[in-house]
Amino acid sequence: MKRLFKTYLEKPELAGLILLVLLVVLFQVRSHGVFLNADNLRGILGILPEAGLVAIGVTILMISGEFDLSVGSVFALMPMTMAVLMVHGAPFQLALLAGLLVSAAIGFINGYVTIRFAIPSFITTLGMLFMARSLTVVVSGGFPPLLPVDLPNWLFTSFVGPGNMFRMSFLWFVAVAVLTSLMLSRTNFGNWIKATGGFMPAAAAMGIPTARVKIICFMLCSVLSGFAGMLQVLRLGSPLPSIGEGMELQAVASAVIGGASLLGGIGTVMGGIIGTTLIRVIDNGLVLSHVDANWFKFAIGFLTIFAVVANAWMRKRAKAIKMEG
């Protein structure tokens, strides 16, 4: 019993999960039952995958001990690359491939520069935030290109499932979440990510290629952000060069609310998803409860601080429960 209690207190995503349940109940009551009805849930689930995929990438990167501020810009650059290529006659598949390669390249540059010159990834990716955003506007020529009409929306944005509850993007999101979650908890590579972020000198001394591990995490984060940007563009039907602005900080907030540590080594994919869901729920719930929507950012900010404090407290409590014998 004590052991079980301790195990759960040590779960980094616990604080976020409790908050999520409390808020869902609160909003359900305040909105007189509208919050959990099918139409509203469909709305939330329709846009959750976009922020969620970015948060998964950012969370994994944070566990490896690094940081990415450029995700919002990659979120815009990837679909813009695709749109420009398609305007020039490239088929969708080729454009998709090119977009993903551009995202991966940006992740590689972020990682390589950070490690090669031993500078904080905060700086590298802050620079990349501006550069990638600028590139997005430059390649678009200032006007969002027109997307072709024959896009495979059935594969990415169409509604599916019982009562058309989900968009296809949600299935992609679930698939990525399951795969990355398994990667982190069940594979040796996941072990290397946690070791690299947890205490790099020890990881390196045990023969883990820490530089390669980090660069792969940077690339994964960028590719997921680019893919998420494409989902949003397909949903909106137009590649606006301004999408994803401010997303990097929301993604960090998601990861942190979900229990990831800024210092690395601690966190879960599930935590990042819970954090994102929490932010989406607040965004939606405030409106449904007739609260001035400008309180949204206040709530996110407060929640971020609160979740970290709660997590630190729970971890301390867990540590205090001695299990030696």
Place this chain on the structure above:
Amino acid sequence: MNDAIISVRDLHKWYSGVHALKGVTLAFKRGEALGLVGDNGAGKSTLINILSGVHRADQGEIQVEGRPVSIATPRDAMDLGIETIYQYNSMVPTMSIARNLFIGREPTRFSVLGVGILDQKKMAEESIRAIANVDLHLRSPDALVGELSGGQRQGVAIARAMHFKSKVMILDEPTNHLSVKETNKVIGFVRGLKEQGVTGVFISHNMHHVFDCCDRIVAMARGEVVLDKRIEDTSIEEVHGVL
């Protein structure tokens, strides 16, 4: 030099103009506990870093069990059976004991290009056995290393080296920052190495600790070996004298 497990000949190392190792020749004998002492900057860390694959020698030869070898990475050293336990803990505090035991050498059920699914059952079973083998009493391999005391962590590190059948265990200042009781435990571990047929290299500032558990003492100063004697043929005073 027949029973030497590692022997180095004429090892040199320069760090941006500083001649840190000046032609060190030394044989580590099988099953022996060797104490390596010397002041800061005497070259003992440099020597150890070369043997554990952190740095490469600029000149000289290393032989392991009579064969010339090249040690370019920590992994090379581990594959040759040389395990190093550093003064900073070679453990990741945010991970469990079981996970720490297998960092970089995780058993997988199948793998593609070196990445695969962890065999968690095997990890749990083997870590329980590994810990018990070094006489450490910990209830669960799932406990986080961050919750262990300094001595227990060194114990887990030693258990890890034992588990992977290392032939030479290099302990770099393992008794730093430990209480007296914990220090005694670590010294006990070093003594236990001999029974398991493992060669121990024990690096310490504390002469008493070295004399407590080693068979032979090598003192280094200014990048050279200045004394190399059996414990019974020397004294703490003599060693202090040459440093």
